[in-house]
Amino acid sequence: MHLRRFTELRKEIKSIRAPQKRVFVFLIFFFAFFPLLVSKHDSYSLPTPQPYNLNEFLSNSFSPFLSDKPINIIQGKVESGDTFCSILSDQGFSSLTIAECVEAFKPVFNCRKLSPGDEYSIKTDEKGNLLKLTIKTNLVAIYHLRKEGEKLFPSKDKVYLSKKVTKVSGVIEDSLFGAIAKVGEHDQLAIDFAEIFAWDIDFRHDLQKGDQFALIIEKYFKDDQLFCYGKIKAAEYNNQGKVYRAIYFKDPKGQESYFTPEGISLRRSFLRAPLKFTRISSGYSYHRFHPILKKYKPHLGIDFAAPQGTPVLAVGDGVVVERGWKNGNGNTVRIRHPLGYETMYNHLSRFGKNIKVGKRVQQKDIIGYVGATGLATGPHLDYRMGKNGLFINPLQEKFPPGFPVDNVYRHLFAETSRKMIAQLEEKGDSSQKMVAAR
Numbered sequence: 001m002h003l004r005r006f007t008e009l010r011k012e013i014k015s016i017r018a019p020q021k022r023v024f025v026f027l028i029f030f031f032a033f034f035p036l037l038v039s040k041h042d043s044y045s046l047p048t049p050q051p052y053n054l055n056e057f058l059s060n061s062f063s064p065f066l067s068d069k070p071i072n073i074i075q076g077k078v079e080s081g082d083t084f085c086s087i088l089s090d091q092g093f094s095s096l097t098i099a100e101c102v103e104a105f106k107p108v109f110n111c112r113k114l115s116p117g118d119e120y121s122i123k124t125d126e127k128g129n130l131l132k133l134t135i136k137t138n139l140v141a142i143y144h145l146r147k148e149g150e151k152l153f154p155s156k157d158k159v160y161l162s163k164k165v166t167k168v169s170g171v172i173e174d175s176l177f178g179a180i181a182k183v184g185e186h187d188q189l190a191i192d193f194a195e196i197f198a199w200d201i202d203f204r205h206d207l208q209k210g211d212q213f214a215l216i217i218e219k220y221f222k223d224d225q226l227f228c229y230g231k232i233k234a235a236e237y238n239n240q241g242k243v244y245r246a247i248y249f250k251d252p253k254g255q256e257s258y259f260t261p262e263g264i265s266l267r268r269s270f271l272r273a274p275l276k277f278t279r280i281s282s283g284y285s286y287h288r289f290h291p292i293l294k295k296y297k298p299h300l301g302i303d304f305a306a307p308q309g310t311p312v313l314a315v316g317d318g319v320v321v322e323r324g325w326k327n328g329n330g331n332t333v334r335i336r337h338p339l340g341y342e343t344m345y346n347h348l349s350r351f352g353k354n355i356k357v358g359k360r361v362q363q364k365d366i367i368g369y370v371g372a373t374g375l376a377t378g379p380h381l382d383y384r385m386g387k388n389g390l391f392i393n394p395l396q397e398k399f400p401p402g403f404p405v406d407n408v409y410r411h412l413f414a415e416t417s418r419k420m421i422a423q424l425e426e427k428g429d430s431s432q433k434m435v436a437a438r
Contacts, residue, residue, distance in 0.1 A: 072126070078118040080365045081354060084111035091122060097130060101145060104152035109135065109143040162221040165233065167423060169214035176203050179213065189217065189229055191276070196235050196246045196258050199268035199402075212238040216423050234420035245424075247417045251409045261417050263410065265402030269337070270394070271315040271363065274345060274383050275304050275370070301344070301384035302394060308379040310370040312345050312352075314361045315385075315394075323357055329382065330374025333367050339400070340389075346382035347373050 074091055088098045102111045115137065123132040133145040142157040170183045180190040193215060194203045201207075218230025235246040235258075246266055250256035258266045314335060321342075322334035331348035333355060349371025361367060372379045385394040405413045 072124045072128075074122040076120055078114050078116050078120065079353065080116045080362060082114065082116070084114050087120060092128060093130065100152060101130070101133065105143065105145055105154050108154045108156040159222065161227055163230070164219045164221060165216065166219060167214060167216055167426070169212070172207055172209060172211040172213070174209070176207065176213070192229065192232055193235055194276070196232060196266065197237060197244055198271050199266055200244055200272075201237060201239065202272050206239060208240050211240065214424050216420060234424055236424050245421070247420050249405065249413050249416050251406060251412070259405055259413065261421060263405040263413050263417070265404065267402045268399045269316050269339070270341070270399050271313065272395070273304065274313050274315050275306055275310060275381060301382050301391070304381045304383060306370045306379065306381060308349060308370060308372070311366045312348065312368045312370060312381055314363060314365045314367050315343055316341070316363050318361060320355060320357055320359045320361060320367070323351060323355055326374075328375035330376065331368065331371065335361060335367070340387050342386040344384040346384070347371055347376045347380060349373065
């Protein structure tokens with residue numbers, strides 16, 4: 001039926017003359033599309049429903065209140081040679097921002113008084129803008145710098161602590177760490193104790209089962225919980241009958257160090273080893289089989305086995321005279337010391353911060369990190385020492401003794417030494433008092 005109607009319509013259109021045909025076609029299209037035109041502008045017509053996204057609505061409506069912008073937190077410890085300005089500069093802050101922080105901190109903290117071991121935390125937004133800066137000095141005083149709007153506001157936490165001076169003693173079974181843990185103390189105490197005698201005792205090789213130790217230590221407590229250790233006031237180690245003693249003394253000028261009971265500084269020109277708590281994997285020898293070259297040749301140094309990335313310390317004060325790649329030695333640092341001594345540190349994975357030729361370093365500064373660069377079968381440090389142009393065995397060298405207590409303060413030191421030795425020899429705790437970080 002529709003086909004017949006369509007055929008008749010075609011015949012009618014063909015019978016219409018051209019001008020009339022154009023009018024006829026126009027009328028057909030007009031009546032076909034007119035309802036659509038009317039409905040588009042009809043005030044009573046409803047728009048076509050669109051999909052509704054509830055999550056998008058909530059996000060757009062409440063984003064100012066619910067937004068969780070990414071925050072970056074950088075934490076670290078102050079190392080030797082670091083300053084407040086250098087730490088912030090290394091994190092990309094501008095000179096203007098650093099100057100503003102220094103000025104804002106002045107009411108509560110002198111930024112020039114940062115010391116190695118102090119801790120810092122820097123909080124920034126996703127664009128790297130400073131939000132908060134926290135500094136903990138000696139784990140007792142805590143300083144904050146908060147940014148609110150365009151202003152920086154400093155503050156200081158008052159940490160009330162109970163200070164207790166006590167004696168800790170024990171017997172070596174297998175290691176210093178094990179002995180310290182057995183008497184209920186933490187690893188940090190073992191590290192601090194070992195550093196006092198670092199010039200006289202190698203706590204990886206000189207220890208013997210049955211050795212005895214004792215120390216007088218300051219402890220800080222918060223709510224009856226150990227908060228941190230303070231100074232070791234005196235220390236003693238009995239190594240198979242040979243007794244080593246150390247007395248902490250700070251003179252009226254502020255100079256502090258550890259001395260023998262006779263007043264001679266324990267600090268020597270050189271450390272016994274450039275690593276803390278490691279083991280010797282290959283000693284000083286004129287006839288050693290090289291594991292890579294497969295032949296015998298002199299090994300005029302000491303190999304210390306240690307994990308990749310272990311900090312390597314300068315054994316003494318000096319000047320860096322070489323820093324870079326040196327064939328089979330890999331990454332190498334060479335330091336020139338007084339009295340004709342030189343030291344070399346080979347196979348480093350990377351170099352210490354700011355270590356470059358001409359840089360002055362102090363004893364215990366980090367000059368690099370243990371690696372396996374060059375001809376090495378695994379991570380270790382090849383440590384070498386020379387004197388007047390010739391290699392020597394650093395474990396057999398007799399280094400000059402430390403400086404004595406200033407004669408002006410001899411009487412003060414003698415009194416301190418007498419009291420500390422008495423405490424080392426007595427039993428029980430010495431004293432306890434409340435202190436507050438101010």
